[in-house]
Amino acid sequence: MKMDVREALLERLKEAGGRWVSGESLSADLAVSRTAVWKQIGRLREEGYEIESSSRKGYLLRGVPDRLLPREIRSGLDSKVFGRREIVCFPETDSTNSRAKELAARGAPEGTLVLAGKQTGGRGRRGRSWFSPEGAGLYVSLVLRPKVAPVEAPKITLMTAVAVCDVLAPRLPSPPRVKWPNDILAGDRKIAGILTEISTDPDAVDYVVVGIGVNVNIPARRFPKEIRERATSLLIETGRSHSMTAILRSLLEAFERAYDLFRDGRFPRLLGRWRDYAGVMGRYGRIDQVGRGLTGKIENVDEDGSLLIRDDRGHLHRIVSGDVTYL
Ligand code: BTN
Numbered sequence: 001m002k003m004d005v006r007e008a009l010l011e012r013l014k015e016a017g018g019r020w021v022s023g024e025s026l027s028a029d030l031a032v033s034r035t036a037v038w039k040q041i042g043r044l045r046e047e048g049y050e051i052e053s054s055s056r057k058g059y060l061l062r063g064v065p066d067r068l069l070p071r072e073i074r075s076g077l078d079s080k081v082f083g084r085r086e087i088v089c090f091p092e093t094d095s096t097n098s099r100a101k102e103l104a105a106r107g108a109p110e111g112t113l114v115l116a117g118k119q120t121g122g123r124g125r126r127g128r129s130w131f132s133p134e135g136a137g138l139y140v141s142l143v144l145r146p147k148v149a150p151v152e153a154p155k156i157t158l159m160t161a162v163a164v165c166d167v168l169a170p171r172l173p174s175p176p177r178v179k180w181p182n183d184i185l186a187g188d189r190k191i192a193g194i195l196t197e198i199s200t201d202p203d204a205v206d207y208v209v210v211g212i213g214v215n216v217n218i219p220a221r222r223f224p225k226e227i228r229e230r231a232t233s234l235l236i237e238t239g240r241s242h243s244m245t246a247i248l249r250s251l252l253e254a255f256e257r258a259y260d261l262f263r264d265g266r267f268p269r270l271l272g273r274w275r276d277y278a279g280v281m282g283r284y285g286r287i288d289q290v291g292r293g294l295t296g297k298i299e300n301v302d303e304d305g306s307l308l309i310r311d312d313r314g315h316l317h318r319i320v321s322g323d324v325t326y327l
């Protein structure tokens with residue numbers, strides 16, 4: 001009941017669009033005492049809402065917090081599943097992917113969203129770590145339950161890269177690029193990363209956890225020295241800070257659009273868009289894999305997301321995992 005009053009109160013203050021709302025009209029509209037209104041205003045302030053009060057004029061909403069609050073994420077969100085199901089927010093956790101995997105293993109449905117304000121053990125691909133400072137990056141994991149064979153699952157990573165690029169493209173001065181398999185770059189520096197983890201039976205996928213990390217408001221000096229030359233953020237690229245909530249909302253919407261295409265058997269269309277963002281066909285690259293290296297011309301990315309590279313002797317290699325460096 002209390003929560004409903006708070007929600008309704010906030011709704012009224014938002015509707016007022018920057019104008020004062022009297023305590024009297026609030027208490028009448030919400031059918032609670034003026035003391036109750038005052039109490040809930042206090043709660044909203046604790047959550048980070050900037051609300052002015054005046055004994056004569058009432059209350060005025062000055063600012064909405066850019067903390068990841070489920071209510072703010074959902075407000076104006078144009079999606080049906082992602083962001084609409086359970087949202088689990090941790091002020092701090094080691095890795096949102098680890099939390100999401102635990103939830104998925106206990107039966108969490110598709111669309112479950114796990115967020116963290118900061119990660120103390122953010123994980124990257126190939127055993128690397130992901131720099132996850134407080135309040136300056138998005139750390140998002142989504143639970144999926146696609147009804148597909150395990151071999152289809154890598155397509156989800158490519159699909160996610162397209163969604164992340166769609167979100168960043170309108171916000172960056174020049175389009176983002178995707179570096180196989182799923183590094184998202186602005187210029188030559190990494191701005192976002194994707195870590196997909198799959199739990200599967202022999203013939204069907206049980207669940208997939210897609211983890212997305214986006215460097216939003218991280219200033220250059222905050223990156224550890226070892227990655228400072230290779231990492232960037234939206235703040236660095238655009239010279240201003242961005243609303244984390246707004247980016248998360250677009251991410252959930254873009255993800256849902258891409259996932260719908262994937263489920264409707266329209267992966268080739270996504271792959272085409274992935275190739276546009278990659279723009280590396282015909283370039284020379286070196287692949288570093290455990291135990292060996294390979295240099296050649298990048299010819300294509302095939303339907304299951306493998307990289308096709310032709311070495312100098314004319315042999316075509318199909319690379320399933322590794323890191324590529326453009327030469
Ligand atoms: C990479 O480029 O190596 C992938 C980085 C993925 C980072 C995200 S942040 C949210 C989620 N939780 C993690 O521990 N990792 C992913």
